[in-house]
Amino acid sequence: MSLTEQIVPHLEPVHPGDPATAAGAGGRSQPSRRTRSMPARLGRLARQPGLLLAWTVLALVGLAAVAPGLFTDHDPLRPAGPRLTAPSGTFPFGTDNLGRDLFTRVVYGTAESVQAVIIAVLVGLVVGSVLGLLAGYLGGWVDDVLMRVVDVLLAVPALLISLAFITALGFGTVNIAIAVGIGNVASFARVMRAEVLRIKGSAFVEAATFAGIGRLRLLARHILPNTAGPVLVLATLELGLALLSVSALSFLGFGAPPPAPEWGSLVAGGRDYLAAAWWMASIPGFVIAATVLSANRIARSVNRHQVSAF
Amino acid sequence: MITYAVRRLGHALLVLWATFTATFFLLYVLPGDAALSKAGVGGDGATLSPAELVRVRADLGLDQPVVGQYATALLHALRGDFGTSTQTGAPALSMYVEAIPETLKLAGSALLLGLVAGTGWALLAAWTRWRFLRQALLALPAVGVSIPTFWIGLLLIQVVSFRWQLLPAIGNDGVRSLVLPALVLAVPTAAMSAQILSRSLEATLHAPYIETARARGASRSRVLLRHALRNSVLPVVTALGMTAGHLIGGSVIMETVFSRSGVGAITVRAVNFQDTPVVLVAVVFAAVVFVGVNLLVDLLYPVIDPRIQLRTTRGAGLLRAGVAT
Secondary structure, eight states: OOHHHHHHHHHSOOOTTOHHHHHOTTTOOSOOTTTOOHHHHHHHHHTOHHHHHHHHHHHHHHHHHHOGGGTOSSOTTSOOSSTTOOSOSSSTTOBOTTSOBHHHHHHHHHHHHHHHHHHHHHHHHHHHHHHHHHHHHHOHHHHHHHHHHHHHHHHSOHHHHHHHHHHHHOSSHHHHHHHHHHHTHHHHHHHHHHHHHHHHTSHHHHHHHHTTOOHHHIIIIIIHHHHHHHHHHHHHHHHHHHHHHHHHHHHTTOSSOTTSOOHHHHHHHHGGGTTTOHHHHHHHHHHHHHHHHHHHHHHHHHHHHTTOOO | OHHHHHHHHHHHHHHHHHHHHHHHHHHHTSSSOHHHHHTTOTTOGGGSOHHHHHHHHHHHTTTSOHHHHHHHHHHHHHTTOOOBOTTTOSBHHHHHHHHHHHHHHHHHHHHHHHHHHHHHHHHHHHHOOOHHHHHHHHHHHHHHTTSOHHHHHHHHIIIIIIISOOSOSSSOOHHHHHHHHHHHHHHHHHHHHHHHHHHHHHHHTTSHHHHHHHHTTOOHHHIIIIIIHHHHOHHHHHTHHHHHHHHHHHHHHHHHHTTOOSHHHHHHHHHHTTOHHHHHHHHHHHHHHHHHHHHHHHHHHHHHOTTOOOOOOTTHHHHHHHSOO
16 A cells, blocks of 8 residues: 555545444544545556556547647748758648648647547447337337347448448548448447446346436436446547547548548558658657557556546 | 368358448449549549540449449459559559558557457456455456557557667567567557456366366366366457457557558548548458458367257358357
């Protein structure tokens, strides 16, 4: 046990109404997960440098998505210097074939990529959860039909599902995001269905049913909140995967049209200058890899602790 | 056994039919006008007179009700006719099938490389005693699935092809051009199978029979290779269907990065030109591979692990084996 964890419990406010604290104030040596305070969490975080780094990367990415102007003074669409300059003090990521600052373009592209990832995960989460909820709760032929749909989604690789949706919907970052989200529906549906089946059999649901509660209310108030944990953990795991798929699709050229910066299309743009300007493809690709790694590192720690991300 | 096989086959056909149906309705009913893209006009119909448009629509059967179109398409598809490509006018199916050998070379060598590397990696991690190294070996495959393959591919082209001038950067010219793309495509496969096998080995190595084998004097490597590996390999085999799917998706990206010809390149071009018949073939083909590999794996289970008997109790074998991921 670390020093912080030994000290911190005593600093916590004691709730007079709480019987547990009132009865055993002296015997309470270890804080439960729920009562662990912020300093203790940060202390644990500091002992995992990898996790700390991952959070830093994601925080920077989030900041760049919200306020790109904080990082750079250049314009992502206008030339800022000579063409194809190697990375240096003035141009940390170098300049591209039109003399635009690559760092600025990566920073301004963040919003587009982050937005696509969030849409993708939300589409997968919402559609998948609804399918899983209906299948698990209603059972019978609804379950059979919906699970066959999930079988189809599992039988075709996610990338091809996405490509089929892009063919139907057309190009663009939002369409890519929706397409990636549909590709993720199957995993959410399966987790949700399994959770609903588990909870449906528990005693408190039986009690609620006997209490004469309506089906919809039972679903919304009693079953849904209890499924949230595993489904949200899956959502964090899907964040990194979604970024991989989104940037792969925009690398293939199905994303925003050329002048707009977006991570995957920046890599694609550098592909024509591999011999002349190594930085044009390598650096945006590195940013994607670092972000995916960070998201996955955090997702794994969330997965391990279920509740606390620290 | 026979009943089981028949039931699994029935399920496989059901999934294939559902895939065709879902993709057909997605591609043909949801979007804009196939007649326009057939005529090469894109979103702007001004260059085509209304009379011509009507003729093109009649040619394509687009003036029929949707259900009628679907029934015709399904009947034709069963005979191997998926329509003609809107880019070239060639039959969509044969256009796709002709490209399969090139992709098969790529995906096949990547599969082999990936499985060998993944197995070796997991065994090495289980064999290593030094805790720090062991943790590192166990953690690295998670990194392998997080790195975009197109980025690894471009980095390798820069270093191996341009700086060292060792291997060709692009094209389908012989074995030398296959090395880099196969290597990159193998990375996710290796990482995934290493993860699965590590987890499975972990469980197996705690089994009492392993302790018995060690107590009888078998060396650690012998226990690992002769006793533990065979009992741990089943989850990797189960995941083969999914692996095949990943390889099809991955070859789409690899063929773009390395400018190779093949199924993936055809798919990307088809999406670019909204060539719906070819996209339909691509999706159905991927489903056929997935379903076929899973069927094969299910029927091979008793050969790999003699303890498994294919039971024909209703429902039991149906789903669990089919969608195991």
